[in-house]
Amino acid sequence: MKKTFISLLILLQSTAFAQTKNTPNLxxxxxxxxxxxxxxxxxxxxxxxxxxxxxxxxxxxxxxxxxxxxxxxxxxxxxxxxxxxxxxxxxxxxxxxxxxxxxxxxxxxxxxxxxxxxxxxxxxxxxxxxxxxxxxxxxxxxxxxxxxxxxxxxxxxxxxxxxxxxxxxxxxxxxxxxxxxxxxxxxxxxxxxxxxxxxxxxxxxxxxxxxxxxxxxxxxxxxxxxxxxxxxxxxxxxxxxxxxxxxxxxxxxxxxxxxxxxxxxxxxxxxxxxxxxxxxxxxxxxxxxxxxxxxxxxxxxxxxxxxxxxxxxxxxxxxxxxxLSKVTVEMLNADEKINFYTGVYHAFLGPTTYMDVDGSYKGLDQNIHKANGFTNYTTFSLWDTYRALHPLFNVLQPKRNADMVQSMLAHYDQSVHKMLPVWSHYANENWCMIGYHSVPVIADAVMKGNAPFDAMKALEACATTARHKSFDGIGYYMEQGYVPDDKSSSSVSKTLEYAYDDWCIAQMAKKLNRMDLYEEFSKRALNYKNVYDASIGFMRPKLSNGSFKTQFDVLSTHNQGFIEGNAWNYSLYVPHDPTAMIQLMGGDKRFIPHLDSLFTMDLPDKFFAETEDITRDGIIGNYVHGNEPAHHVAYLYNWTTQPWKTQDRIRMILKKMYHPTPDGLGGNDDCGQMSAWYIFSSLGFYPVCPGSEQYSLGSPAVKTASIQLENGKVFTIEAKNQSDKNVYVQKVLLNGKPLTQHYITHSDIMNGGNLVFYMASKPVKK
Amino acid sequence: MKKTFISLLILLQSTAFAQTKNTPNLxxxxxxxxxxxxxxxxxxxxxxxxxxxxxxxxxxxxxxxxxxxxxxxxxxxxxxxxxxxxxxxxxxxxxxxxxxxxxxxxxxxxxxxxxxxxxxxxxxxxxxxxxxxxxxxxxxxxxxxxxxxxxxxxxxxxxxxxxxxxxxxxxxxxxxxxxxxxxxxxxxxxxxxxxxxxxxxxxxxxxxxxxxxxxxxxxxxxxxxxxxxxxxxxxxxxxxxxxxxxxxxxxxxxxxxxxxxxxxxxxxxxxxxxxxxxxxxxxxxxxxxxxxxxxxxxxxxxxxxxxxxxxxxxxxxxxxxxxLSKVTVEMLNADEKINFYTGVYHAFLGPTTYMDVDGSYKGLDQNIHKANGFTNYTTFSLWDTYRALHPLFNVLQPKRNADMVQSMLAHYDQSVHKMLPVWSHYANENWCMIGYHSVPVIADAVMKGNAPFDAMKALEACATTARHKSFDGIGYYMEQGYVPDDKSSSSVSKTLEYAYDDWCIAQMAKKLNRMDLYEEFSKRALNYKNVYDASIGFMRPKLSNGSFKTQFDVLSTHNQGFIEGNAWNYSLYVPHDPTAMIQLMGGDKRFIPHLDSLFTMDLPDKFFAETEDITRDGIIGNYVHGNEPAHHVAYLYNWTTQPWKTQDRIRMILKKMYHPTPDGLGGNDDCGQMSAWYIFSSLGFYPVCPGSEQYSLGSPAVKTASIQLENGKVFTIEAKNQSDKNVYVQKVLLNGKPLTQHYITHSDIMNGGNLVFYMASKPVKK
Incomplete structure (x- = not known):
């Protein structure tokens, strides 16, 4: 008996060693x-x-x-x-x-x-x-x-x-x-x-x-x-x-x-x-x-x-x-490598396993269920994690991400409200934050072909959730095309996020050939326009009588119709159609200076004091990286004539917001969302709009990176002439061919291949 | 569909009717x-x-x-x-x-x-x-x-x-x-x-x-x-x-x-x-x-x-x-028949079913268990019900009683104390009352051959429970042969009941050929002697130094070493050996007048006020029928030369303590124990000592009774010359042969047959 145990131990140790030989020790x-x-x-x-x-x-x-x-x-x-x-x-x-x-x-x-x-x-x-x-x-x-x-x-x-x-x-x-x-x-x-x-x-x-x-x-x-x-x-x-x-x-x-x-x-x-x-x-x-x-x-x-x-x-x-070794990177220095892998570590802490070894778990209905064919997860901080964490999982953890969707669908089945999770943990819905952001997580998986679940049922669950009239202003939103600020708090944030979530449903519906739903939700996806006040150039709370709220401060986050963000940050939230948004805001001519000033303006201390969840370091000008609503914002220059500003801003944020020290995070890591932003942005691209297949290009911080995909393929990234000064991208080759747009697609990654950035210290203004 | 439903209804109704034709409507x-x-x-x-x-x-x-x-x-x-x-x-x-x-x-x-x-x-x-x-x-x-x-x-x-x-x-x-x-x-x-x-x-x-x-x-x-x-x-x-x-x-x-x-x-x-x-x-x-x-x-x-x-x-x-129709009776009047069948009704209200239709139930360990091959029951008021209710079930509900024992054994398996139930309900032990009276219930089933469970395991469970030293004075009891009153309250009641329970274990052990346990517990069964004070002729609390408690009142139930009974009632509690008890108390000459006076003395009001759970009607002299400790007492004359006094007392108690009115019970029915006493006593016999096969004869109140046994046999009882005056039994024929002792056995009943009492208005003093 003892002998067997020792042999087993040796076997285990040698397995561990063998693993160590093949993979770096990260x-x-x-x-x-x-x-x-x-x-x-x-x-x-x-x-x-x-x-x-x-x-x-x-x-x-x-x-x-x-x-x-x-x-x-x-x-x-x-x-x-x-x-x-x-x-x-x-x-x-x-x-x-x-x-x-x-x-x-x-x-x-x-x-x-x-x-x-x-x-x-x-x-x-x-x-x-x-x-x-x-x-x-x-x-x-x-x-x-x-x-x-x-x-x-x-x-x-x-x-x-x-x-x-x-x-x-x-x-x-x-x-x-x-x-x-x-x-x-x-x-x-x-x-x-x-x-x-x-x-x-x-x-x-x-x-x-x-x-x-x-x-x-x-x-x-x-x-x-x-x-x-x-x-x-x-x-x-x-x-x-x-x-x-x-x-x-x-x-x-x-x-x-x-x-x-x-x-x-x-x-x-x-x-x-x-x-x-x-x-x-x-x-x-x-x-x-x-x-x-x-x-x-x-x-x-x-x-x-x-x-x-x-x-x-x-x-x-x-x-x-x-x-960790699913993505191996070389960076400019050890500190950045520590930031990167600690980011991967934090990104992989949750959602957390929520079932016994035999598959039993407690459901939202408080009954005991068995997870058949999937691992059941809990701790869904979806308002945060739909942005970059679940998209990251679709690259690095597709099996787990599909199981997370299965867990969300099980939650839906058990929900007496007939709603997908909002913020759920331990067989409970805690209703934290806004939106119905299970939807973009599901849509992202479906649109990226990572849907080994009943996608049609998932679509129905999304649509049913989005039509739950008694939930958080949805009834008003459906009737009036926006959430009236006198009826429901954080009305603009809700309107904008609902509109984006609705666009996700529409994309899924189209893919699944449910044109009725495609039309219904494509229409709803335009609702962001209803809270834009052209007279001031900002999204603005609207009352149920159709007029805009009068007492309004674009810098304040306090009772201004937003949550964890002010009008400056949230007005840029139309991830599903930045082009239309820029048009709405007056086109490049007005939009670019507006966006520039976000990063450069001086936010008075009294407004900082209102900003939740972040340290003074978690903010650049009026750009709040420590909270999530602006996480896509630095990438928006890609939709303008000045994409090099994205490259510069990204490298600046990577430098300023992440440090390999106990106080190294400028705001809550939010179950890995902040870390997922770091990982994507370091690799040179970011999912500005989960539910689409596109990743918007930024400026990589890695020298090289290699992603071992679950499908056995490898996607590598290289940044030629990488340095702290060379933050601008001269050109990008995908599998040897120059890219003519500012994005790559999910298929580009999953098919394996290489992405080479040529870096320079001066922007390419063309 | 509708037609089928109606046919089904007719079928059900005719089944019900068929049943009614074969059995009386009770x-x-x-x-x-x-x-x-x-x-x-x-x-x-x-x-x-x-x-x-x-x-x-x-x-x-x-x-x-x-x-x-x-x-x-x-x-x-x-x-x-x-x-x-x-x-x-x-x-x-x-x-x-x-x-x-x-x-x-x-x-x-x-x-x-x-x-x-x-x-x-x-x-x-x-x-x-x-x-x-x-x-x-x-x-x-x-x-x-x-x-x-x-x-x-x-x-x-x-x-x-x-x-x-x-x-x-x-x-x-x-x-x-x-x-x-x-x-x-x-x-x-x-x-x-x-x-x-x-x-x-x-x-x-x-x-x-x-x-x-x-x-x-x-x-x-x-x-x-x-x-x-x-x-x-x-x-x-x-x-x-x-x-x-x-x-x-x-x-x-x-x-x-x-x-x-x-x-x-x-x-x-x-x-x-x-x-x-x-x-x-x-x-x-x-x-x-x-x-x-x-x-x-x-x-x-x-x-x-x-x-x-x-x-x-x-x-x-x-x-x-x-x-109800498992026992059909004719009585002297409708009121008594109502008392009888309401008694059967109350006796059959519990223990209660405690599992789902699929056999799932919550165990004492708070985990979910499946009852394999038995119905799981809860609501075990064992200090009450071991006396007559479970013995009644061994006659009228043997299958259910065996399942109840299985339920108690499951409780034992799930018990962190490794103890059989004391008073348990709904996956909880509430520790109410004293003794370990799962033991007589199990022993009664084993000794009466109603043990379709692992009897050897049941015996071990009984012995382990009885040796739980930290429970309620058992450690002292095992060391000193009695529960010292300065160490544990209700010390005499505990000593007496432990001794009886121990006798039950010994009997089971003997039957199962575990002579080690037989000897261990036969010795413990004599412990009742250790709390008898010959100088006053009563059971009396003894201190740990071996001396009897000095401040002692034989009529009081308040802090006198007893529970729900005073020394008068409890001193008669040696159900497993009344003969030895009578000897201890001075033999017939002293015992009979003592017992007589129990029923005839005048209990001062102040002592009644101390007596729990009963109305003034629940007491006859100093005999407390409304509580359980004396339920066997009226039958003790059978162990003397004056058994006719049992016959008279039983008929008196049946008359005085039970009425077909809302206030018809003189004390708590105690989960059917009071009712079970009525049923047995009305039929003419009573299990003075569960765990033995004997039923002590009293005086039947029925004119005729017929017990439909689960084994298909029928046991009938007839009282010739029955009347309210003819309470004395002249002779008893079992299957036509005169009985020479004052008891019948469980086998006599289960084999089927007939028991005929010849009633008279004068006692047969011989």
Whole structure:
């Protein structure tokens, strides 16, 4: 038995080695710590690509409420970790990456020594609780591996993870008072009543199961777990800090605080006690399931049937290297290569796996479903990710992207509203942000031929969603051709985004020969015109009586009919027809200076203060890169007579907005959208209009790049004479032939081939 | 299609008729209203035998708490209905029958007319809410059928049910404001935080699904539902009265109060609006599931795939008649026959079915399990029901009783404590009352040869449960031979009941040839002797130092080492060896006068006030029939030289404790135990010691009885010269041969045959 195990180990190691021989080791170029300071909202912990478990240190857990009101400070803790903090509260198993609103932070584990403390303490008084000081000098964050020294407890913590199992390894000092705390009160965006219920069973002296059920961003969310210790604890206990448990019946007669194997309530903290020798490692496998504790246990036993921490770390890092090496790049310097691969890393953190190893998952209808023939995913931040992340997946992850569409269609099937996801996570629709941006994701997949699902059904789902009259002004939009600002907030943003989404439906309908839908939605796609005020040259909120809103400031984002953008940025949002938009805005003559000034004007501080989710660095002039609505804007010069300005602006944004440092992201990474922008733009092209097959050309930052496609073909990019000065493109050859337009198509990429940019320090003005 | 349906209907009707021709119609002899006044704690609503749905009117819903303390008044509402009340709040789908503690009352439905009121109002101000006045003159309660006129709304309400589906039929007046209210805040033994979470989906304009999750007697209980209307509502809405929902996020931007199809929160009330014509019937099918809304919907579609209310009523009453007619009796008058069949009815209300039509159920481990080869049951009030109810099932319901044991063994398998059920309901152990009385239920089945389960495994489960040292004094009991009163309350009751349970294990072990266990538990079975104080002739609490408790009152039940009984009653509790007990207590000479005085002494009022769960009528002298510990006591004369006193006492108790009136039960029916006592005693015998094969003879109240056994055989009982005066048994012939002992055996019954009692007005003293 032992012999077989060792042979297997050797086999696995040699496989890993063989992989390493064929592919470069890109792990060193990923710095998960990037974006953990200020507004990036990323987390530094351990996960596999698209992993269910994202196990990461939390440096604080501020309350959602302060004096009965929303506490804006908690916003900093969307991912649980802030680089400037000096203490770690513990390690929890679920995190969003880069979001601007939050949830999760399930099942916080903290190893401690000394007298048992069952509260986390505060940043100002860490000694008053179980949290520990730490130093970045003693911290290491890699893909699928995180290590830190917990100074107050003299414990070294190491984390790794498989898809559904977090693996903790804690190296203790000699102590008769070593503890592992499982804090079920902890959570991100927490408040007193967020825990609906928690339940813990001590199955035996090494195995715990249970669940946590919360209400918050996800209204009705339950995560099940199974937790296994490498060493038996000798005693355990728990505290229920809820004053809400009124029933004083018969289970109250037990000593529930000590060694009582069934804990339940709204505010539980449990502890497990050990005696440790110097340097003794206590390991924990912590598996999650969306379905049941039985499912969590099955996930654990299937994914990690052993206690070899290093093996899991190695296998999970090999998974990362496999995904990272789908695109190999050479860049001008190591920093840019780190930006690039950390971008790929962040782009591949989600959507996250949301099903057990047997395919079971909880549906939006709260029933248990089986994913037949696809991997079910959750965490769809679609207002962000339809722009570049899902298009990136259509290149680098087509199989996964099709499964994500399948997951969205399953969501639709289970939706009592009969709507595709807006922002969904963990069997819940949280309705965050605007639009129905499942549509461009589906359209992009269909139009690019990556649709191994029932496309006709998907089209119906898109159309049904887009006609949901009671949703967010759609009824008015359908009747009046725009969302009236006196009826629904962010009216212009909605009108513009609906119009674009409608265009996507029309394209799909055309391809699928549903000309009725093509006509219906082509007409709707023109609705952007209805909110353009020619008298001022901006998109502008219109009232239900047909007049434009009078009190209006084109620089403000506050109650001006927009969301996460002002009129300057949002007026440029007609991705499906920039040519018509430019015409509308007066043609090149008026449009180009307008666009120029976006990047050069001086935005007064008072307007910056209104701009959400970004640092001062996340803005260039009045161009807000830290939010999404303008992500396509720098490419719009391609539709004018001055495309070289796109080239210049892109290189400037790449330089200014991304740095290989903890504060290196100028705004929320938004589940990978900011990173996907970096990846595409570095490669020299960008999907200005998902749902079309075109990628607009910019200015590559890579020297060379090679994309290993899932279909076995290879698409390479080369930038001749690449340098920081040579940001202008003289000419472009696709497979040796000069390009006569400013785009390439998806087929160009998927057919394999090479794209060569000739770079120069001066623009080609012709 | 229509033709087929009609033929089917005729077929069903003729089947029902055929049944009626072969079996007497016993439905008229069942009065579900019996026990609904005062302490009986029964409910008058509609259910099938052992049904999951027990749909019944609730006349009030007092809070578990009053001024921060337990509210003793709510005790009256254990079954939701009190006969003296003048208003009905609504009709809820789950009820306990006859318990002395409570829970349930899930999914209260109320039809109303006029201005919508979304609160129940109070008994003193019914007009302030949706509740309605009613009159018993307009009320009819039959097995599987309940009807009442709701005076305030001019609505006639009718209820019937299949196993898992409640069927409501409401006859409305003409009204533009007709409502159906679904109150998810309502519940029995309710309090503000009892609702952990509730969730409702309006799937379409006739179908609602959802769940209610509570904490209370069952700590973690979830019931799922599917609710179907016979007619579409034209609008709907809900109110969340919880102040605990803190999150003010994106789902808050909807108008959730009106026509919003997903309701969730801690304190929900929903309404569905109709316009009705005079006499229009709106019907509701309301299915439950322990597993999921999908399961509830499947249960509904499987059990009642149509809208024919009368058909369901007829079929469900036919089910009752089938069960009732397993024993046909002739008695001295109609009242006694009503007592008898209402007893059978109450005895067959539970344990309740706890699995979906596909066999799925929630286990104690909160995972979903499939019941393979058995029906899974819940609602095990074992401290009550091991005495006579489960023995009755071994005669009348052997298949079901074996399934109940299987359900208990599944509970054991799923128990993190590794214990058989104590008092369990809905995938929860509520730890109510004392002892480990799954043991006698299992032993009784094994010893009586009704064990189509793994008896050896069952024996191990019994032994493991009995050795659970941290449970309720068992550790002390095992070390010291008794439960020390200074270590654990109700110490004498526990010692006595543990000793009896241990005897049961020993008997099973002997039969299964596990002589090690036989010896271990035979020794423990003698522990009753350790709490007998010969100096006073009573069982008496003993302290851990070996001395008896000094401050001791043999009449008091308050902190005297007993529960639901005083030393007088409990001192007679050695069911497994009355002979030895009588010897211990000084032999016949001292024992008989002692037992006589139990029935004749005058219990001072102050002690009555301490006696729980019974009315003044539930007590005869100091003999407390309204509670269980003395249920075997009147039969103990059979172990003396004066067995005729058993005959006299039994007839007296049958007369005094049971009446065919709402206040006809002198104490809680306790899930059928009180009724089972009536049935056995009326038939002329009683299982003094479940786990033995013997039934001790009393004095039959029947003139004749015929038991149709599941094995196809028939056992008949005849009482010659039966009259109210002729309570004494002159002689007994079993299959024509005179009995020489005061018992018959289980085999005597199961083999079929006849038992003839010769009755006389004078005792046979020989």
């Amino acid at each position: 792990i060193p170029f990923v710095k998960p710590i990037i974006g953990t300071q200020k507004m990036g909202h990323t987390f530094p912990g351990a996960t596999v690509p698209f992993g269910m478990v994202q196990l990461s240190p939390d440096t604080d857990t501020l309350s959602y409420e302060k004096n009965g009101k929303y506490n804006p400070d908690m916003y900093r803790y969307c991912a649980g970790y802030q680089y400037d903090d000096r203490t770690i509260v513990g390690f929890s198993h679920t995190h969003f990456s880069g979001t601007g609103h939050s949830d999760l932070g399930d099942f916080l584990i903290m190893p401690t020594t000394g007298a048992l403390q069952l509260n986390p303490g505060t940043a100002n008084n860490p000694a008053g609780g179980y949290r520990s000081a730490f130093s970045h000098a003693n911290e290491l964050a890699e893909p699928a591996y995180y290590k830190v020294k917990l100074d107050d407890h003299n414990i070294t913590a190491e984390l790794t993870a498989s898809n559904r199992v977090g693996f903790h390894q804690y190296t203790f000092p000699a102590s008769d008072q070593s503890h592992i705390i499982l804090d079920l009160m902890a959570g991100i965006y927490n408040y007193e009543n967020k825990n609906v219920w928690t339940f813990v069973r001590v199955e035996n002296d090494t195995l715990i199961t249970g669940y946590r059920q919360t209400t918050g961003w996800a209204r009705t969310r339950t995560v099940y777990f199974a937790m296994s210790f490498s060493k038996p604890f000798y005693q355990y206990g728990s505290q229920n800090n809820s004053k809400k448990e009124v029933y004083r019946g018969f289970w109250g007669r037990f000593d529930q605080a000590h060694n009582f194997p069934e804990m339940a309530g709204r505010q539980l903290r449990a502890y497990f006690d050990f005696k440790t020798t110097e340097g003794e490692k206590i390991k924990i496998k912590f598996a999650l399931s969306p379905v049941s504790t039985e499912g969590a246990l099955r996930n654990m036993r299937t994914e990690i049937p052993h206690w070899n921490f290093d093996q899991v770390k190695q296998e999970s890092q090999a998974l990362w290297n496999k995904e | 439905i008229p002899f069942v009065k579900p209203i019996i026990g609904t006044q005062k302490m009986g704690h029964t409910f008058p609503g509609a259910t099938v035998p052992f049904g999951m749905v027990q749909l019944s009117p609730d006349t009030d819903t007092l809070s578990y708490e009053k001024n921060g303390k337990y509210n003793p008044d709510m005790y009256r509402y254990c079954a939701g209905y009190q006969y003296d009340d003048r208003t009905i709040v609504g009709f809820s789908h789950t009820h306990f029958s006859g318990t002395g503690h409570s829970d349930l009352g899930d999914f209260l439905i109320m039809p109303t007319t006029g201005a919508l009121q979304l609160n129940p109002g109070t008994a003193n101000n019914p007009a302030g809410g949706y509740r309605s006045a009613f009159s018993h003159a307009n009320e009819l309660a039959e097995p599987a059928y309940y009807k009442v006129k709701l005076d305030d709304h001019n609505i006639t309400a009718e209820l019937t049910a299949s196993n898992r589906v409640g069927f409501h039929q409401y006859t409305f007046p003409a009204s533009d404001q007709s409502h159906i209210i679904l109150d998810l805040m309502a519940g029995i033994y309710n309090y503000e935080n009892k609702n952990v979470w509730t969730f409702v989906r309006v799937e379409n304009d006739t179908l609602i699904t959802g769940y209610r999750q509570t904490t209370g007697w069952a700590r973690t209980r979830t019931v799922y539902f599917a609710m179907s209307f016979s007619k579409p509502f034209y609008q709907y809405g809900s109110q969340n009265n919880s102040k605990k929902e803190v999150y003010r996020g994106f789902w808050g931007r909807f108008d959730q109060a009106h026509n919003f199809p997903e309701m969730a929160g801690r304190q929900l009330r929903a309404y569905f609006d109709f316009k009705t014509t005079e006499g229009e019937k709106i019907k509701i099918k309301f299915a439950l599931s322990p597993v999921s809304t999908e399961g509830a919907l499947r249960n509904m579609r499987t059990e009642i795939p149509h809208w024919n209310f009368d058909q369901v009523k007829q079929e469900s009453q036919a089910l009752w008649n089938k069960e």
